[in-house]
Amino acid sequence: MKFDILTLFPEMFTVFESSIIKRAKDKNIVDIKVHDIRDFTTNKHRKVDDYPYGGGAGMVMQAQPIYDAIDHLKSIYGYKPYTIYLSPRGRVFKQEVAKELSTMNHILFLCGHYEGIDERVMDIVDDQMSIGDFVLTGGEIPTMVIIDSVSRLIDGVLSKNESYEDESFSDSLLEYPQYTRPEEFRGKRVPDVLLSGHHAKIDKWRREMSLKITYERRPDLLKSASLSKKDIEYIKAISKKSK
Structure with a gap:
């Protein structure tokens, strides 16, 4: 180009x-x-x-x-x-x-x-x-x-x-948290789900974290995001908790 x-x-x-x-x-x-x-x-x-x-x-x-x-x-x-x-x-x-x-x-x-x-x-x-x-x-x-x-x-x-497919704004959502070695640093551990090797659970956690971070920091982006029924239910749940 x-x-x-x-x-x-x-x-x-x-x-x-x-x-x-x-x-x-x-x-x-x-x-x-x-x-x-x-x-x-x-x-x-x-x-x-x-x-x-x-x-x-x-x-x-x-x-x-x-x-x-x-x-x-x-x-x-x-x-x-x-x-x-x-x-x-x-x-x-x-x-x-x-x-x-x-x-x-x-x-x-x-x-x-x-x-x-x-x-x-x-x-x-x-x-x-x-x-x-x-x-x-x-x-x-x-x-x-x-x-x-x-x-x-x-x-x-x-x-x-794939390096850019899951990044912030790629699906009108902010990116989920990322971690690397060591598993524990200054008393802070990597979430257990990321160490589980269970890819379906990891994908679910990452999606929920993206939704949560976007809801908290850039709720305006949710208007243009492609959200499933489960996504909407999750957002409603965290919305209730924040009130």
Whole structure:
């Protein structure tokens, strides 16, 4: 899968030169290319922003360098990649969106900065995305978040496909607790059911713990979760106990 990134700060993306994403790059499973928007400005001082019409605080990124950068990529690839602009106005990035994006072949991320970008750029943007209801200095960190989240859903990036199937949000539920050796640490023991070797009981315990943790910490997620009759009965039981 190909990712292209348009940014004013390409040096920030050295984060992809380590860990799981680096291994995926080395295996040619993902291809990440970073482009400096300043390379496409016609301004001799590499200026890419200007004051907004109508007045107001801050500066706005100009349309020309962004259009020319995207035209350059189109000339290389023969098409325009699916283009996402990171913006507070965008739809909120969630696990189901990560799954949607993981089926694509090529995504271009446009990282805004300052007070945003010239609205005329929106004519060549396919999607706008936000990672939450808070303000950041630019679109670089959200781009990193999305690429990391999407990449790990691509076959071969993780060592086993099952590695992400039971994780938080995979079924709109938070993940159950995990334990490893030793069996006892500072007086705290691993739950007996996990030592039993009884897979059906372990699966039941894990499901119930996911339901319990989600109910206690993110009850809003239960609205979109796929719940069985037993799940609903369990939630009702823990709800009564908490009252």
